[in-house]
Amino acid sequence: MKRVSLTQYLVEEQRLNNSIPAELRLLIEVVARACKTISHAVGKGALGEVLGSAGSENIQGEVQKKLDILSNEILLEANEWGGHLAAMASEEMETIHPIPNRYPMGEYMLLFDPLDGSSNIDVNVSIGTIFSVLKAPEGMAAPTEQDFLQPGSKQVAAGYAVYGPQTVLVLTTGNGVNCFTLDREMGSWVLTQRNMQIPADTKEFAINTSNSRHWYPPVTRYVDEMLAGVTGPRQKDFNMRWIASMVTDVHRILCRGGIFMYPADKRDTEKPGKLRLMYEANPMSFIVEQAGGASTDGKQRMLDVQPTALHQRVAVFLGSKNEVERVTRYHQE
Template identity: 55%
Template sequence: MTPLSLQEFLSREEALAGSDPVLTRLLIGISEACKEISAKVREGALAGVLGLAGSENVQGEEQKKLDIISNDIFVEAVARTGAVCGMVSEEVPEPIAVPEELPLGPYLACFDPLDGSSNIDINVSIGSIFAILPAERPKRVPAPQDFLQPGRNLTAAGYCMYGPQTILALTLGRGVFLFTLDDVTGTFRLTKGNVRVPREAKEFAINMSNQRFWEAPVVRYISELLQGKDGPRGKNYNMRWVAAMVAEVHRILMRGGIFMYPRDSRNPERAGKLRLLYEANPMSMLMENAGGASTNGHERIRDIVPTNIHERVAVFLGAAEEVETVTGYHKA
């Protein structure tokens, strides 16, 4: 039997769970953007999309050509759905309005159009991350405060990973589902339903080169993992680091473990590296809907009320028991 297409899956969700058809339209639009970005990624140097663009984003990070291309693809595809009244992108300083000629919808979209862009030129997995929020009331000019909602308000969230396969992960708050792109038909098809994070963790993901800048609770936790079966954890762990949040989270959904990007002393005024609205919140929604957990070390990430659309947070997410342990060390 042919697996359900994304459209068929979302139509089923409308019939069985009362999902909003407008949300379906929005998610299909996002999937179309992901397909187009996937094609650009695969063309690489042949399409002239590799290398630096010669500009910086709002974060002060050098933009790659594909960062800008992916952002433009996302903005256009999402706006065309008529399902949103505003967007926030990692690549743009202020909220993005829907063009005057297009209708407004009841949702707000937040996205990192291309996560892990340092991997682009070396052909390692990268991805896109998105989060959907309800709009209090649709208006033509979105304001930053419209987006400053806690992650628990999210209507849907997901990512698309551009690797050996192009995989779309999606949650509507009722489990996590994976769809694989059929390159022949151009259709995302359901290939894994009701994803659950394995309870036992044997892997951890963190950038060990930053160890000297970590806070004491993180140093303690990582030290215990590195001691392996001879230490307090009583078992050996493997370390992984891909430098793309999408790839790290996907591995944890499949194999378990914990992903960490803690705050560090190099920028003490900054709460972390990852952005709350379009990185930490959507990945936290996915992780929680797969039976995992997510925290900034002190509180559940989805309970944080943002004060800035590009706000940063520390992130610890993955197997619930591991997340609880590292959170406990922060509170000790």
């Protein structure tokens, strides 16, 4: 079978659908190259002296791992000089990162979670990088945080890399979802799955049940019904999976179906959820919808949520369409 590289795929996609102009292609290739570098660092682990805490906290108040900081630097440095970006924003940084004056300014804006699933770094469980691409608003001079606050429906591309037994890159530019696997010997991304589809029905769910005492009634009702199994109202048995690395949980759902949930709860009623809208929920929701799944914040379609802050948090329900619709309906009732 003839191998199709990431570059070849992007060039052919532009010819077919006119959806990937040269600047966007360059952006995606540069992000993919950065993910390759991160994958290499992750793969070295203790041998590269990259494990453990950096002893600092990020803007979210979370203790940073050495790999969090390294991955953030890799993505910033890789994307600064190409002339395809106006600015970047990262989950690890308080505010936006404008392109330095010595480089030309492009028309795209990149947001990323440089390393998702940090708690799994030191125990050799799959982790990943999530990214989202927006178009700079018309007539934008110097980019501001406000320019980034676009609903997820405005994304022109989104993707993630999973650093696991294989390193994979999953990508959408609005025409379905494709998966590329890193050929480590050749150093190239090879197209391995075309047009990924999430089954509408599932028997798997992912949620952190240690928080169940804090859940609101709709989530308790939904999970209790699944746990009741074949003799309960759902009349089938469900399996629970929880990797505590969103990127890995979502990748499993993309491959075989399931529902991923990170609801708001009663611990801090000021916080509408734990996951970040701009760096996690929006890119993943774009990918999931492009693969035939659904994603909501419990009340409305995720991609319709109007962001109000760069580090806004949100409740997340995404995956197999029929299950997402059910748990959202319970919230609306």
